[in-house]
Amino acid sequence: MNYKEEKSKGLNKKYTVTIAAADFAAAVDKKLNEVSKNIKLPGFRAGKAPKNMIEQKYRPSVLGEVLDDMIRDATNEVIEKNNLRPAMTPDVKIEKFKDGEDISFTIETEVLPEIALGDFSKISLKKYTAKVPAEEVEKAIKYMSDSRRDTVKVEKDRAAKKGDVVVIDFVGSIDGVEFQGGKGNAYPLELGSNSFIPGYEDQLIGHKAGETVDVKTTFPTEYHAKDLAGKEAVFVTTIKEIREYKPVEVNDEFAKSMGASDLADLKSKIEARISDDYESTSRIKLKRDLLDVLDKEYNFEVPQKLIDAEYSSIEKQYQNAKAQNRLDESEKNRDEKDVLAEYKEIALRRVKLGLLLSEIGNNAKLTVTADDVNRAIMNEAKKYPGQEKAVFDFYLKNQQAVESLKAPAYEEKIVDYVLSKAKLTDTEVSVAELYDFSAESENSSTKKKTKKSA
Numbered sequence: 001m002n003y004k005e006e007k008s009k010g011l012n013k014k015y016t017v018t019i020a021a022a023d024f025a026a027a028v029d030k031k032l033n034e035v036s037k038n039i040k041l042p043g044f045r046a047g048k049a050p051k052n053m054i055e056q057k058y059r060p061s062v063l064g065e066v067l068d069d070m071i072r073d074a075t076n077e078v079i080e081k082n083n084l085r086p087a088m089t090p091d092v093k094i095e096k097f098k099d100g101e102d103i104s105f106t107i108e109t110e111v112l113p114e115i116a117l118g119d120f121s122k123i124s125l126k127k128y129t130a131k132v133p134a135e136e137v138e139k140a141i142k143y144m145s146d147s148r149r150d151t152v153k154v155e156k157d158r159a160a161k162k163g164d165v166v167v168i169d170f171v172g173s174i175d176g177v178e179f180q181g182g183k184g185n186a187y188p189l190e191l192g193s194n195s196f197i198p199g200y201e202d203q204l205i206g207h208k209a210g211e212t213v214d215v216k217t218t219f220p221t222e223y224h225a226k227d228l229a230g231k232e233a234v235f236v237t238t239i240k241e242i243r244e245y246k247p248v249e250v251n252d253e254f255a256k257s258m259g260a261s262d263l264a265d266l267k268s269k270i271e272a273r274i275s276d277d278y279e280s281t282s283r284i285k286l287k288r289d290l291l292d293v294l295d296k297e298y299n300f301e302v303p304q305k306l307i308d309a310e311y312s313s314i315e316k317q318y319q320n321a322k323a324q325n326r327l328d329e330s331e332k333n334r335d336e337k338d339v340l341a342e343y344k345e346i347a348l349r350r351v352k353l354g355l356l357l358s359e360i361g362n363n364a365k366l367t368v369t370a371d372d373v374n375r376a377i378m379n380e381a382k383k384y385p386g387q388e389k390a391v392f393d394f395y396l397k398n399q400q401a402v403e404s405l406k407a408p409a410y411e412e413k414i415v416d417y418v419l420s421k422a423k424l425t426d427t428e429v430s431v432a433e434l435y436d437f438s439a440e441s442e443n444s445s446t447k448k449k450t451k452k453s454a
Contacts, residue, residue: 001074003107005082011110011301013084016095017074019103027066028059035062067097075107085112087303110303115359118297120421125289127424128282130434132274140270144258145250151188151243159206160242162192166204167241170215174233181225182233186240197223197233204239212238222325276382281434287415290422291353302352311347315340361414368410376405376412 001023006014071092079086090109097103151165160166165188172182191201199217207213215235223229248254252262260266318339321327331339360366381391395402 001070001077003074003078006106011087011113011303013082013107013109013111015078015082015107017078017105017107019070019074021100021102024066024070024103025100027070028062031062031066032059063099067103070103071105078107079109084109086110087112088305088309110305112303112355113300115298115300115356117360117363120418121423123290123293123297123418123422125286125293125419125422125424126427127286128427128429128434130278130282130429130431132271132278133431136274136431137267137270140274141250141267145248145254146245148248148254148257149245152246154209154242154244157208158242159208160191160204160239162205163190163245165190165243165245166239167243168204168237168239170235170237172233172235174228174231179228179233182235188243200235204237207239209239209242212236273385278431278434285434285437286419286424290415290418294356294418295349295353298352298356300352300355302348302355306351306355307344307347310351311344314343314347318343357411357414360418361410364414364417366410366413366417368406368413372409372413373402373405376409377402380405 001017001019003015003017006016008014071094075090075092078084079090086109088110090107093106093108095104095106097105154164168187168189169185170183170187172179189196189201189204191205194201197217197219200215203215203217204213213236215237216232217235218232219225219228219230221230250263255261255263255266258266260269318327318331321331377392377395380395381388384391395405
């Protein structure tokens with residue numbers, strides 16, 4: 001096998017490879033000899049068929065198999081001898097293949113860029129922190145107590161008001177014809193919960209138990225049932241009963257029912273959980289700001305095919321969301337060309353930062369350990385309070401799901417490594433400021449425009 005490098009441009013590498021006809025013929029002959037040992041033709045024992053019969057029957061398929069093997073081996077040899085790091089699978093094109101003559105083909109590939117890493121200790125970032133306000137703890141306790149409330153029947157003769165639960169029978173119709181799914185019996189509906197179509201609940205306020213109301217409303221144009229979307233409907237609704245919530249007394253007994261030893265312990269646990277949420281948000285901002293700084297500080301050529309593949313993935317998500325009418329408001333209100341142009345920038349940023357982080361990880365010899373994966377599983381479980389065991393069981397039984405955590409866990413480990421070298425300054429802000437992702441960060445001049453930003 002001989003090869004020569006063609007004129008390269010940037011990360012694009014091209015080689016012309018020649019395989020001598022004699023070498024190819026020898027490989028074909030060797031393969032036919034191997035095949036003949038196990039071939040049984042009519043009238044001959046296995047391995048005893050004449051060579052000319054073997055060649056006549058099997059040579060065409062052997063030619064293709066040997067050609068694939070020799071091209072693959074030659075491609076690997078070119079990559080190894082030139083210390084190439086292909087960004088994607090190389091493109092191979094056969095230029096000449098004729099039995100009895102030298103074989104010629106080209107190898108084209110984009111290689112990963114060489115990235116010179118700088119001194120991470122020169123990076124300065126602000127780490128935003130916020131104290132948990134007492135009212136946030138009280139708000140959480142109220143939410144918990146509200147979720148434990150029971151309703152009691154309103155015995156006195158009064159009209160339903162916002163916040164009441166009315167028990168209703170209803171039958172919906174469009175142009176006098178009942179439609180599927182439009183009927184319910186003894187359905188408990190909290191007035192003001194906005195759980196029914198817009199305008200429905202408001203029309204029951206002011207009516208008493210035993211009354212029947214013709215509720216006229218219009219289905220939203222984006223309603224999930226396309227045959228009902230945008231249509232006017234009438235719901236003949238009978239209020240069978242009015243119920244009101246009975247307040248839950250928040251005391252030590254209530255705290256015990258929530259898994260705490262007393263009310264003070266419950267408040268402490270709530271504060272710690274909220275504090276963890278703040279810390280997670282702070283981490284998200286810190287990582288975002290770090291990536292902004294790295295994006296600004298490092299400039300290198302990025303393989304176009306990787307950018308194209310990333311953009312294709314983002315664009316597909318966008319088109320799927322568009323087809324399902326689930327675009328962000330920021331996407332709905334902008335020209336599609338502008339949105340897609342922005343996504344091309346995001347694709348470039350993602351690939352660039354991915355290559356940079358990978359280089360940092362390789363240079364620091366970082367690896368994903370079992371502890372890293374377990375930590376990632378625990379972080380996932382924290383997202384579902386009260387369902388932690390179900391989350392652990394899911395990952396215990398689903399190895400593929402565990403594997404899917406390794407890449408993000410590796411990225412977080414790289415980010416932690418860089419942050420451990422950088423200079424971090426704790427900066428206390430309000431809760432509102434901590435959760436405000438729309439404002440431009442003081443750490444970087446790069447603004448984030450959409451949720452799809454890296």
